Amino acid sequence: MSKDRKKNSLKSDIIYPIVGFIALLLVISFMITLVLDIFIDGFEKLKDPSFYISYPSRFPEKAGILSGWVGTLLVMLGAIFWSLLIGIPAGIYLEEYAKKRGFLGKIETIIEVNINNLAAVPSIIYGLLALGIFVYRFKFGESILTAGLTLSILMLPVIVVNTREAIRRIPRDIREGAYAVGATKWDTVRDHILPYSLGGILTGLIIAASRAIGETAPLITIGALTFIAFLPPSPFTTEFPFLSYERALEALMSPFTVLPIQIFNWVSRPQAAFQINAAAAGFILLVLTVLMNALAYYLRQKVRRKYIW
Amino acid sequence: MLAVFFTAGFITIFITVGIVYVLLSDAFKFFQVVSLKEFLTQKEWTPVFATKKFGIWPLVAGTFLIAAIAMVVSIPLGLLIAIYLSEYASVRVKEIAKPIIEFLEAVPTVVYGYFTLLFVTPILQKIIPNLEAFNSLAPGIVLGFMILPYTASMAEDAMKGVPQRIREASYALGATKLRTATHIILPAAVSGVVAGFILGASRAIGETMVVAIAAGMYPNLTLDPREPIQTMTGYIVQVALGDLPYGSIEYLSIFAVGLALFIIAFVFNSIALWLRSRIREIY
Structure with a gap:
């Protein structure tokens, strides 16, 4: 190797880290620009308390996100319920019983x-599945129930994968110990495997939920409305037993909107005033996603420190 | 209890069966009205016009144009970052950079859509004067950043997976860090890196909201990134926003488009999974 060439290649080791770091800075500044842009655009609405407690409206200055966040809350409750109901047992089956x-x-x-493949299916395909099965074949309609089921299918692969990883980290000795004192497989799962893996499962749930909360396309496909100026009926009553089955069912079956769809609707309008609303609601959604991801990150670190086998 | 757990596992298969069944059965009804030949050979997509034409190519072209722009942005940027993080960066830089890159995928796509339409496009319009308000360039660039968790982060994981002894052997022969990275580590990790690229491309192809908001709703057989276009996902959204009677030809057409999209995504994912399985065979 000639002296010149050697000098040049050593120089490359000084230049490359700088180039690489600039590339990284580019990505970070992209992120910061995104956050600042929607924060500044939406600031006017974000500081207006009535924005949070108003229904959408034809007049941008009166429009708010009440039906959006209530819808998001109810749909997410359903999605979390269904995805845990299937996801945790499926994960336990694959790790412990299969x-x-x-x-x-x-x-x-x-x-x-199949679970690996499901994780990579475009989310809008899940919307088509839900439209074909839940809306038209099961006749659940364009309801909160359908939306919850749809998002739960999206969350399922993440929950199964995280449940399995959490269970896999529990050493074999724990199981052998339980069997040695006469525990059945189910005893072991209930008293040892589940409690020890709960932190990891919870982390997976939060990550899955943070993805689902921003999903728009599958819910548009099942026919979520963009203009909802009412809330689903509350299932609680003033008389004993304070809970009405009919009204709960009615709430499940009622039409809905969610924050991301509300944002999409506002972005699509030509008037600039609606775009302020879109930015404000987008910022709220972004903050929710950041918080959920940070919580998952914190939980993961904590779980890792708590159980060192 | 075994039965309960087994059922739960089995339900996950039903989801895939359900997807295939719904797509196939409704697409089949569509192809009874529109011939498969017309679907695959016609060059016009005008389902809302009086004379309806169902040639899927404008939608496929739009989809792949956006994905191609995203890859042009994402592959160089991703590789630069992956090599930097895997071979040069300190642990502290990595600890900060990785979560930020991973978070790019967690940002709600509707927020990216807003940002593309109202921030990126206006800026690009100042540089490229005849860029239309709806175009494929801006969404392509934003998607390029969005898929960095695959093109940068997965590539970095693959490169870090190359055993340290190989790196040291290269240094011992007098190679610089950069030469080791580009001539030894990258070739050794190539299946994992390419798998990341393909998964990223598949994600860009299936992405919906950014293109629905910022690329326009105009099926356009073009390779010009300045013009409005429509992607396969964008068409499904457009139809779903309208109130369609169950069983109408427009309603059925979204399942035919969905089937095509599902097949494309499935092929991409299978290639990526196959490539990733090869990594483990080498060492």
């Missing part, structure tokens, strides 16, 4: 590959 050989072993492999 046979590695034989016919059941084949099914296990199919389930596993």
Whole structure:
């Protein structure tokens, strides 16, 4: 190697880190610009308390996000319920019960590959699934129930994967110890596996929920309305037993809107005043996502420190 | 209890079966009215006009144009960052950079849509005078950043996975860090890096809200990034926003488009999964 060339290649090791760092700074400034842009655009509305307690309106200055955030809250409650109901048992099955050989072993492999594939399906396809199955074949309509089910399918792969990872970290000794004192498989799962993996499962749930809360496309596909000037009926009553089954069902079946759809609707309007509303609501959604991700990050660190096997 | 757990696992298969069933059955009804030949050979997509034409190519072209722009932005930027993070950066820089890059994918896409339409496009219009308000350039660039968790972060993971002894052997022969990174580490990690690129492209193809908001609603068989276009996902959103009677030809058409999108995404993901499985075989 000639002296000149050697000098040049050593120089590359001084220049490259600078170039790489600039590329990284570019990404970080992209992120900062995004956050600042929607914060500044929406500031006027963000500081207006009536924005949070008003229904959408034809007049941009009167419009608010009340039906949006109530809808988001109800839909997310449904989505979390359904995705945990299926996701945790599915994760436990794959880690603790699944046979590695034989016919059941084949099914296990199919389930596993399938979950990996589900995680990569475009979210709008889930919307088409929900439109075809929940809305038209099951006749759930364009309701809060349908929306919750749709988002739960999106969350499911994340929850299964995180449940499995959390369970896998529990050492074999714990299970052997439980079996040695006569515990059945279910005893072991209930008293040891589940409690120890709860932190990891919770982390997965929060990450999944933070993705689902910003999802727009699948909910547009199932026919979420953009203009909702009422709230679903409250299932609580003043008389005993304070909870009305009919009204709860009515709430589940009522049409809805969610924050992201409200934002989409405002962005699509030509009047600039609506775009202030879109920016404000977008900033709120972004803050929610940041908070959920930060919480998941914190929980993950905490769990790792709590159980060191 | 076993039965309960098994059922839960089995339901996840039903979801895939459900997707395939819904897409196939409604697309089948669509293809009874519009021939598959017309769908695949016509060059016009005008389902809302009086004379309806259903040639999917304008939508496919729009989809791939946006994905291509996203990749042009994302691959160089992602590789630069991946090499920097994997071979040069200190632990502290990595600890800050990784969560930020991962967060790019967590930002609600409707927020990206707003940012693209009302911030990125106006800026680009100052540089490129005849850029239209709806175009494929701005959404493509923003998607390029959005998929960095795949093109930068996954590439970095793959490069970090290359055993340290290989790195040290290269240094021992007198190679610089950069030469080691580009000539030894990158080739060794190539399946993982390319798998990340393909997953990123698949994500850009399936992305909906950014393109629905900022790319326009105009099926346009063009490769000009300045013109408004429509993607496959954008068409599904446009139709879903209207009030369509169940079983009408427009209603059925979104399932045919959805089926095409599902097949494309499935092919991309299968290639990526296959590439990733190859990483483990080498060492």
